[in-house]
Amino acid sequence: MGNFKPKIDPALSDFAVSLAKRAGELVMRYYTAPKEIEQKGEIDLVTTADQASEELICSEIREKFSQHGILSEEGSSSQTEADWLWVVDPLDGTTNYAHRYPFFCVSIALQYKGVSQIGVVYEPLRGELFCAVRGQGAMVDGYPIQVSPTDKLSKSFLATGFAYDIRESSCDNLDNFSRFAKSAFAIRRGGSAALDLAYVACGRFDGFWELKLFPWDTAAGILLVEEAGGRTSRFSGDRFSISDRDILATNGRIHQEMMDTLSRSRMPE
Numbered sequence: 001m002g003n004f005k006p007k008i009d010p011a012l013s014d015f016a017v018s019l020a021k022r023a024g025e026l027v028m029r030y031y032t033a034p035k036e037i038e039q040k041g042e043i044d045l046v047t048t049a050d051q052a053s054e055e056l057i058c059s060e061i062r063e064k065f066s067q068h069g070i071l072s073e074e075g076s077s078s079q080t081e082a083d084w085l086w087v088v089d090p091l092d093g094t095t096n097y098a099h100r101y102p103f104f105c106v107s108i109a110l111q112y113k114g115v116s117q118i119g120v121v122y123e124p125l126r127g128e129l130f131c132a133v134r135g136q137g138a139m140v141d142g143y144p145i146q147v148s149p150t151d152k153l154s155k156s157f158l159a160t161g162f163a164y165d166i167r168e169s170s171c172d173n174l175d176n177f178s179r180f181a182k183s184a185f186a187i188r189r190g191g192s193a194a195l196d197l198a199y200v201a202c203g204r205f206d207g208f209w210e211l212k213l214f215p216w217d218t219a220a221g222i223l224l225v226e227e228a229g230g231r232t233s234r235f236s237g238d239r240f241s242i243s244d245r246d247i248l249a250t251n252g253r254i255h256q257e258m259m260d261t262l263s264r265s266r267m268p269e
Contacts, residue, residue: 005135006112013133016108016120019060023053023106024124027091031100031125047098050074053090053106061086068110073216085111087219087242093192107194109219114241119220119227121198130198130224138201138227147230147251148203153261156206156254158187159196163212171268173211179261180209197221200249201228207250207258209235212268215242225249235262 030049051074058076061068069082073089086108091097093104102125110118121130130145132138138145150156158180166172180187188205190196193213199205201224219242222232231252232240237259240247245268248258 006117008117008133008136012110013118013120013131015064016110016118017122017129017131019057020106020108020120020122021129023057023090023108024122026056027053027097027104027106028124031097047091047094049097050091050094054088057088057090057106057108061088071215073214083113085114087111087116087215089194089216092194092217093190096191101191103190103192103195105192105195105198107216107220109223111219111242116219116223116242119223121194121220121224123195123198130201130220132201132220132223132227134223134227136227138224140198140202145202146228147201147225148206149253150206150251151253153183153254153257154185156184157204158184159190159199159205159208160187161189161191161193161196161210161213165212169268171211171266176209176262176265179264180258183261193217194221197249198224200230200251201225203228203251207248207254209246209248209258209262211246211265213245213247218242218247222247222249231255233259235259235265235267 027049054072054074054076058070069079069085071077071080071087089107092107097104106122108120109116117134119132130140162173196208200208225232232249234240234244235246235248
C-alpha cells in the first residue's frame, strides 16, 4: 500500500450518509411492529429488520459501485478481496432492538486496501448521524466532534461489551471488567460496539475495550475515533485492523493506563 492515499470523492461519503439514513428509517418502521425473530444461535438474534436493512444497503451499493466488494453481517458479502470494500452492519445492537431497548444503529464503512476511508454510524432513534472521512475529521449532524480531555483512568467513563459465547468461554471479558470497575470512574455496557466507538469519538465515553468483535462492528467506529483525535489499537498497543478480535479505543490520554490494565487480560485462542 505504501504511502498512497486515495482521493475520496465527496459523492462517496454523501452516498454512505444517505444510505445509512435510509436504512435507519427502514429499521424504525419495524421498531414498534410485532417482530419475527429467528435464532442464529441460542442467544444470537436476527430480526426481519436486520435482513431488510441489509438488503437495502447491499443492493444500492451493488447498483452504484459494481466493482466494489461488500462484507456484511447477515450474509450478503461479495468480492471481499476487492480494493474498495464496504463493511456493513445493517443493525448493530439487534438484541437491544428486539427488546425495544433504545441503543442500536446502522454502521457503514468504506475501506481501501484494508484501511477505513469513510465511516458512518446512524442512530435512528435519536436521529444522530456520525460521519468521518479520513484526513477530514469527524462530525455528528454536521458539527465537528473531538474526544474528551479526561487524562486519568480513575476519572474515566468507560464502555465495554461481552461476546455471545460468555456462557461457554473462559475468555469472557469479566476479568477486565472487574479490574476496570475498581479503577475507573464508571463503566457502561450498551450492547452496540459501533455506537460505543461513536460515543468515544464525541467525548461521551473516554475509552472502550472489547473482545471477539467482527469487522462490521468496528470498521466505521475506529475511523470516527481516530478522526476525532483519539487512538485505537489492540490491547497490546499494536495497530488494530478490523480482522483483529480485541480492540482498545480511547481519547489517547488514558490509552497507556488502559493498556496496562489489559496486559493481564485473558485472550481468545
